[in-house]
Amino acid sequence: MPGWLTGKPTISPMTPDLSINLGGLAMKNPVMVASGTFGYGQEYDRYFDISKLGAVCTKSLSLNVRAGNKPPRLVETPAGLLNAIGLQNVGIDAYLREKAPYLRKKGVTIVANIYGHAPDEYVELARRLEAEGAADAIEANLSCPNVHNAKLATGPSMVSQVPEQVAEYTTSIRSATKLPLFIKLTPNVVNICEPALAAQEGGANGVALINTLLGMAIDTETRRPKLANIVGGLSGPAIRPVAVKMVWDAARVLKIPIIGMGGICIAADAIEFLLAGASSVAVGSMSFRQPDASLRVVEGVEAYLRQHGIPTVSDLVGAIRV
Amino acid sequence: MPHIVNCEVLTHRELAPGQFRVALQGPAIASEAKAGQFGMIEVARGYYPFLRRPMCFERILADAFTVLYKLEGEGTRLLSAFLPGQMISVQGPLGNGFPIESNLTRHIIVAGGIGVATFPGLAEALIKVCDTAPEVVLAARTKDLLLCEQDFREMGCKVHLATDDGSAGEKAYASQVLERLSPAPGTRVYACGPMIMMRETSRVALEAGAECLVSLEAQMACGDGVCLGCVVESKHESEGERMIRVCCDGPVFDARMVDWEAHNFAYDP
Ligand SMILES: Cc1cc2nc3c(=O)[nH]c(=O)nc-3n(C[C@H](O)[C@H](O)[C@H](O)COP(=O)(O)OP(=O)(O)OC[C@H]3O[C@@H](n4cnc5c(N)ncnc54)[C@H](O)[C@@H]3O)c2cc1C
Ligand SMILES: Cc1cc2nc3c(=O)[nH]c(=O)nc-3n(C[C@H](O)[C@H](O)[C@H](O)COP(=O)(O)O)c2cc1C
Ligand code: FES
Numbered sequence: 001m002p003g004w005l006t007g008k009p010t011i012s013p014m015t016p017d018l019s020i021n022l023g024g025l026a027m028k029n030p031v032m033v034a035s036g037t038f039g040y041g042q043e044y045d046r047y048f049d050i051s052k053l054g055a056v057c058t059k060s061l062s063l064n065v066r067a068g069n070k071p072p073r074l075v076e077t078p079a080g081l082l083n084a085i086g087l088q089n090v091g092i093d094a095y096l097r098e099k100a101p102y103l104r105k106k107g108v109t110i111v112a113n114i115y116g117h118a119p120d121e122y123v124e125l126a127r128r129l130e131a132e133g134a135a136d137a138i139e140a141n142l143s144c145p146n147v148h149n150a151k152l153a154t155g156p157s158m159v160s161q162v163p164e165q166v167a168e169y170t171t172s173i174r175s176a177t178k179l180p181l182f183i184k185l186t187p188n189v190v191n192i193c194e195p196a197l198a199a200q201e202g203g204a205n206g207v208a209l210i211n212t213l214l215g216m217a218i219d220t221e222t223r224r225p226k227l228a229n230i231v232g233g234l235s236g237p238a239i240r241p242v243a244v245k246m247v248w249d250a251a252r253v254l255k256i257p258i259i260g261m262g263g264i265c266i267a268a269d270a271i272e273f274l275l276a277g278a279s280s281v282a283v284g285s286m287s288f289r290q291p292d293a294s295l296r297v298v299e300g301v302e303a304y305l306r307q308h309g310i311p312t313v314s315d316l317v318g319a320i321r322v
Numbered sequence: 323m324p325h326i327v328n329c330e331v332l333t334h335r336e337l338a339p340g341q342f343r344v345a346l347q348g349p350a351i352a353s354e355a356k357a358g359q360f361g362m363i364e365v366a367r368g369y370y371p372f373l374r375r376p377m378c379f380e381r382i383l384a385d386a387f388t389v390l391y392k393l394e395g396e397g398t399r400l401l402s403a404f405l406p407g408q409m410i411s412v413q414g415p416l417g418n419g420f421p422i423e424s425n426l427t428r429h430i431i432v433a434g435g436i437g438v439a440t441f442p443g444l445a446e447a448l449i450k451v452c453d454t455a456p457e458v459v460l461a462a463r464t465k466d467l468l469l470c471e472q473d474f475r476e477m478g479c480k481v482h483l484a485t486d487d488g489s490a491g492e493k494a495y496a497s498q499v500l501e502r503l504s505p506a507p508g509t510r511v512y513a514c515g516p517m518i519m520m521r522e523t524s525r526v527a528l529e530a531g532a533e534c535l536v537s538l539e540a541q542m543a544c545g546d547g548v549c550l551g552c553v554v555e556s557k558h559e560s561e562g563e564r565m566i567r568v569c570c571d572g573p574v575f576d577a578r579m580v581d582w583e584a585h586n587f588a589y590d591p
Contacts, residue, residue, distance in 0.1 A: 039548040046323055059550075065562040072589050074541045074551030079369040081543055081551075088550045088565060224588060237369045265369070288544040289364065289374055291326070291413075 016305035017312040018298070020054070022280050023205030023257050024180040025137040027054035027109055030313055031270065031298045034261050034284035035060055035113035035141065035184070036085065037235075038294075040099035041106075047291040051107045052298065057282065058095065060115040060141045061125060065091035075217050075226040080236025080263070081285060082215050084229035087115055087144055092125055100134035113139040113184070119172035126177040138179050139259075142169055142195075143186035143211035144233075158211075160185045163198035170202025182259060184208040187239075187246055196250040208259040208282070209250060210243045236285045237263040244276050251277020251318055265293060267300020274301075277318040324416050324546065325350045328409045332386060334402075338466050340393040341436075342402055349385035351414045357382065357422075357443035358537060358574050361389070361414030362545040365400040374413060375401065376542050376569070378440035390439040390469060394591075416545050417573045420444050420512065420535065422451045427508035429456035430532075431479075432496050432523045434515020435463065438470050440537050444512060445477050455479040457503065461496035461515070465489035497522035505532035513537070513577070517590045524577030534577035539591070540568040555584040 018029035032055040038044055041056040050056055068088025075082045090099065095112075103110050112135035114125040122140055129135040142160035159165045160183070170183055183199035185192065187210035196207050212233025217226040225231075243262025250258055260278025264270050265286040273281045283294040290296070305313060329348035336342050351361060362374035375397045380390040391398055404410055429448050431441050438460060448456050455478040462468045463486045474481050483491025484499045492499060496519055505511055509532035513523040520536045527534035540552040547570035556566040556579050566572065566579070 037549065043546060043548050047326065065560075067561045067564045068550060068553070070584075070586070071553050071555070071565075072541055073553065074543055074549070076371060076373050076541070076543075079372055081373065083543075083549070083551055085550045088553075090562065094562075222588060226589075228586065228589065236372050285372070285543070288549055289372065291544075291546070 014306065014309065014311065016302060016310060018302055018305070020279060020314060022180065022259070023182070025055070025109070025111070025205075027280065029054040029298050029301070030274070030280040031294055031301065032057055032111060032259070032280060032282045033287060033294050034282040035139065037284040037287050040090075040095065040103070041108060042099065042102050044287065044291045045106065048295050053108070053294055054280065054298070055109040055111045055136070056103060057111040057139060058099070058113050059089050060087050060113045060144065061089055061092050061095050062087060062115050063092055063121055063124060065089070065094070070228040072226065072228055073232075075232070077215070077217055077234065078238060080234055080238035082217055082227060082232035082234050083212070084227045084232035086229065092128055096128065096132050096134050100132070104133075110135050111137045111139050111182070113141050115141045115144060119169050122169060122173045123176040126173050126179070130177045130179050135179060137182060138173065138177060139182040139184050139208055140169065140173055141184045141211070142166060143184050158186045158188065160195045161189055163194040166195045166198035167202045170199050170204050174203035180205040182206040182208050184211055186211045187242060188214050192246045192250050193253045196254055200254055200256050204256060206257045206259060206279075207250065207254070208261065209246050210239070210262045213239050213242060235263070237265055239263050240269060244272055247273055247278045248276040248320070264297065267297050267304060270297045270301055271304055271316065274313070274316040275318070275320040277320075279314070279317050323354070324414055326411060326413045327351055329412050331404050331406050331408050331410060333406055334404060337469060341390070341467070341469060342392075343380070343388055343390050344401070344404065345386055345388045346410065346412060347386045348412055351412060352382055352385050352387045355379050355382045355387060355415035356419035357447045358420035358440055359415040359417045360545070360573065361412040362416065362542070363389070363401065364411035365397045371397045373543055374545065376545055378537075379415070379443055380439050381443050381446065390436070392436045413545065417569060418571070420447070420574050422447050423510070424452045426510045426533070428505070428510070429454070430459065430500065430503060430505060430509060430511045431456050432459045432461070432500055432511060432513040432515070434461050434496050434513075434519040435467055436469070437515030437537070440514050441512070442470055442473050445474060445479055449477060458482065459484065459496050459499045459503070460491075461485070461499065461519070463487065495519065495522065497526045501526045505530045507531040509533070510535065517585060518587050520577070521582045521585075528577060535574050536577045536580065537573045538568045538575060538580070539573070541591075542569055545569045555581040557581050
């Protein structure tokens with residue numbers, strides 16, 4: 001196997017530059033971890049030095065503690081999993097008190113992912129995070145499939161399915177913080193470019209693509225859905241081709257950078273996203289299987305750059321040959 | 323602290339149709355593991371199945387441990403194909419494990435089906451610390467699924483067998499056998515098996531004034547407190563404490579903490 005696939009560096013005199021500037025957020029490399037798949041960082045710091053990552057993205061934080069959905073919340077499906085966690089999280093107060101200080105002490109670049117029921121909740125969350133110095137960037141989750149949004153019709157529905165709402169939410173949060181602002185979008189739309197452009201017009205510094213794809217699984221013996229929530233969000237390698245395609249679509253219309261994610265397991269997967277037009281990538285569900293998968297991706301991307309004699313990682317962004 | 327270790331398969335044997343014991347060399351894990359803890363085993367090289375499989379440590383030796391498992395689906399099928407000499411990645415030890423206390427007068431293990439897999443190590447630890455062998459209720463659907471009877475007897479445990487169909491021991495449920503053993507204050511009951519069996523066993527134990535610890539099962543993705551997928555509902559009222567994670571708050575819980583009323587048994591594996 002070539003070195004860039006295995007993560008084993010091959011010798012080259014040149015040291016490639018992995019650092020990037022992601023819409024105002026300085027990162028030592030383009031690799032972060034996806035919200036909800038890395039806890040609050042500390043959990044996986046037992047396995048490797050998490051400060052070596054480009055950034056750590058927190059579990060979605062809400063104003064109040066949330067218990068989340070009823071179990072069972074998880075079911076494995078081919079090459080991936082369906083989840084319906086329902087945004088269980090410690091709440092902003094406990095994050096500021098207990099989680100952020102650890103990340104700060106470690107020197108981690110923090111992307112705080114936030115979730116609220118209405119624009120004013122996002123605004124308050126962003127304000128508090130900035131005021132307390134507990135985030136280097138904000139990622140607004142407008143795309144959780146597992147909580148009901150009363151404003152929209154029936155079933156699991158997400159703010160980012162409606163471009164006008166993306167614009168409204170983004171504009172509000174934008175006015176509340178100077179921190180780099182990323183908007184996390186759902187892939188459960190007809191045309192990903194519409195909510196992506198709405199985020200850009202609302203003043204976002206980047207978009208995060210993709211959140212999970214809606215799915216369901218049924219137990220054929222009991223005829224019951226396998227999740228208590230009936231439907232859930234699909235993640236893992238199963239969704240990667242869908243995610244790469246959405247990044248490619250969005251990259252051709254956007255001026256702001258993209259954080260690409262969806263089934264990234266090894267460096268080659270991350271490079272696929274970069275070539276499709278993502279400026280940064282996030283490792284998600286793979287951390288469940290291999291807690292240090294994200295670090296291996298960093299090492300593998302560096303090895304790839306060396307092997308191909310590419311001086312900076314930004315040279316790969318959108319470098320697909322079509 | 324958990325480690326991710328490539329473990330060599332030392333021995334791998336089919337004990338009964340579809341029931342296996344595998345011994346794995348893994349000093350970093352074995353030296354820290356306690357009875358009741360588990361490992362996450364990487365069964366596939368590729369992405370099907372994608373997730374690791376949670377498996378209890380059956381017995382813990384100085385530099386190795388054994389796992390007792392039954393064929394369930396694709397993950398355990400792949401696991402069963404590993405040959406001695408091959409390497410397999412294990413993340414562990416994970417979870418809290420059983421507390422071992424010597425100031426109780428009586429210890430009764432109640433095992434349902436493959437739930438027995440967590441108990442040989444517990445029996446060994448109890449014998450070491452408390453100097454008395456626990457009593458064991460071994461229950462299963464049918465005779466072929468009763469495992470470890472000989473192992474417990476060799477340790478000096480009094481073993482009570484029960485099967486749903488009466489093919490071995492009493493034709494009774496585990497909880498009914500426990501009832502006849504008259505647990506009392508000062509007794510600690512340890513239960514592992516199907517959720518419904520653990521609910522009934524803990525009801526009998528608690529009504530008799532005994533303590534009851536249950537080792538729960540849940541679908542897991544990370545095994546390590548991160549994904550929040552493995553929760554069960556507890557009796558805590560507060561929003562922040564209601565959901566307890568089987569992987570890291572457990573898998574061993576005081577049965578009084580579990581909200582059996584809220585649990586939907588229809589979804590159990
Ligand atoms: C803490 C813990 C310890 C366990 N220890 C043992 C043990 O020592 N011996 C043993 O035989 N089994 C044990 N189990 C159950 C074991 O993990 C499952 O039987 C196994 O994952 C089945 O995988 P599969 O691919 O063969 O089955 P499939 O049914 O194909 O699996 C599909 C999915 O469901 C999950 N799953 C299926 N059954 C269970 C179950 N009963 N509990 C949790 N998840 C399940 C799998 O992990 C997988 O993600 C334990 C479970 C937990 C949570
Ligand atoms: C168990 C689980 C929990 C998640 N929680 C969140 C969350 O709280 N907020 C969020 O924005 N995305 C959440 N996600 C979505 C991921 O951040 C990511 O967008 C998605 O899983 C796709 O990446 P992957 O295939 O690499 O996992 C979650 C995903 C999983 C699997
Ligand atoms: S399995 Fe992930 S939190 Fe328990």
